[in-house]
Amino acid sequence: MDAVLAADDLRKSYGDVEALSGVSLSVAEGEVFGLIGPNGAGKTTLVRALTGTTAVDSGSAAILGRDPTEVDRQRLGVLPQEFRPAGRLSARELVAYYAGLYDDARDPDAVLDEVGLADAADTWYENLSGGQQRRACIALTLVNDPDVLFLDEPTTGIDPAGRRSLWGLVEDLAAGGTTVFLTSHSMEEIERLADRVGLLNAGGLVTVGEPDDLVAEYGGESRLVVRTDGDADAALGSVSLPAALDATVSGDGITVHGVGPRDIGDVVAAFDDAGVVYESLVWKQPGLEEVYLSLTGEQFEAARPAAAAAAGGDR
Ligand SMILES: Nc1ncnc2c1ncn2[C@@H]1O[C@H](COP(=O)(O)OP(=O)(O)OP(=O)(O)O)[C@@H](O)[C@H]1O
Numbered sequence: 001m002d003a004v005l006a007a008d009d010l011r012k013s014y015g016d017v018e019a020l021s022g023v024s025l026s027v028a029e030g031e032v033f034g035l036i037g038p039n040g041a042g043k044t045t046l047v048r049a050l051t052g053t054t055a056v057d058s059g060s061a062a063i064l065g066r067d068p069t070e071v072d073r074q075r076l077g078v079l080p081q082e083f084r085p086a087g088r089l090s091a092r093e094l095v096a097y098y099a100g101l102y103d104d105a106r107d108p109d110a111v112l113d114e115v116g117l118a119d120a121a122d123t124w125y126e127n128l129s130g131g132q133q134r135r136a137c138i139a140l141t142l143v144n145d146p147d148v149l150f151l152d153e154p155t156t157g158i159d160p161a162g163r164r165s166l167w168g169l170v171e172d173l174a175a176g177g178t179t180v181f182l183t184s185h186s187m188e189e190i191e192r193l194a195d196r197v198g199l200l201n202a203g204g205l206v207t208v209g210e211p212d213d214l215v216a217e218y219g220g221e222s223r224l225v226v227r228t229d230g231d232a233d234a235a236l237g238s239v240s241l242p243a244a245l246d247a248t249v250s251g252d253g254i255t256v257h258g259v260g261p262r263d264i265g266d267v268v269a270a271f272d273d274a275g276v277v278y279e280s281l282v283w284k285q286p287g288l289e290e291v292y293l294s295l296t297g298e299q300f301e302a303a304r305p306a307a308a309a310a311a312g313g314d315r
Pocket residue numbers: 014017018019037038039040041042043044045046081
């Protein structure tokens with residue numbers, strides 16, 4: 001079947017800044033497409049181009065087979081990154097107001113209940129907490145029961161339990177056939193929700209794929225990080241690791257590289273046999289965060305050992 005969302009060579013510049021440098025993608029019905037990328041990568045610009053709220057310089061986009069400016073708004077839900085509805089309406093009044101904009105809207109109280117705001121339905125928007133305000137905004141995007149839902153950083157400011165319940169809501173919507181285009185800086189959110197992920201960097205889509213495939217291709221190795229009580233170099237020198245494995249010492253402690261799930265027992269036994277006393281032992285599997293860091297060239301990982309080494313030096 002045709003793609004629900006399609007972009008073909010979208011280009012958009014603001015003066016000298018190339019916010020989109022030729023982006024093409026397609027999203028199928030019921031798919032959750034996760035868009036990640038550093039600040040300023042062009043994510044919001046891409047959402048705006050796909051929803052017809054900004055004009056592109058060249059290229060084309062389509063939603064449900066139509067130009068984004070011509071698509072039936074009843075079928076779209078859009079949660080922008082910045083959204084400030086009227087402050088002196090209660091959550092229920094706001095949702096009811098937005099419901100009134102559509103021919104066939106859902107019951108406002110059912111929507112408020114779905115986003116966890118039933119108990120705050122009578123509170124003015126401006127008196128809701130930041131996380132509750134974000135939930136109210138999500139409710140406004142759901143009131144028309146959209147077929148295609150754009151969520152630009154939906155859970156920013158929402159507490160962990162609230163995030164999880166909204167993730168469940170997105171999963172239910174997708175299971176019911178809603179197509180979701182989600183941008184987020186939370187790799188946990190994207191890993192949990194996205195069927196496919198696109199990584200945007202400096203206006204270009206660097207890669208698109210299923211999370212597991214991206215992790216297998218770009219995530220790097222699994223590793224075991226051992227923080228010792230004393231001299232990490234001396235501790236490592238005393239350990240006889242299984243032949244196929246090697247290790248390095250950094251501010252994080254001893255990192256044993258390439259440790260698969262079945263190697264963990266042998267490696268721990270090798271440290272125990274050498275009498276190494278350790279503070280902590282953490283097995284780290286690569287995830288989307290490692291994919292993101294390796295493909296964007298960001299230095300987050302490199303900064304941590306230095307900070308840890310500085311802290312360790314005080315002892
Ligand atoms: N209206 C505008 N006028 C001028 N420059 C803009 C405008 N909108 C976006 N830009 C620039 O285009 C680039 C892409 O911005 P965009 O907001 O799309 O990035 P983003 O990936 O959504 O960032 P973030 O993760 O910080 O929200 C940035 O360099 C930004 O400064």
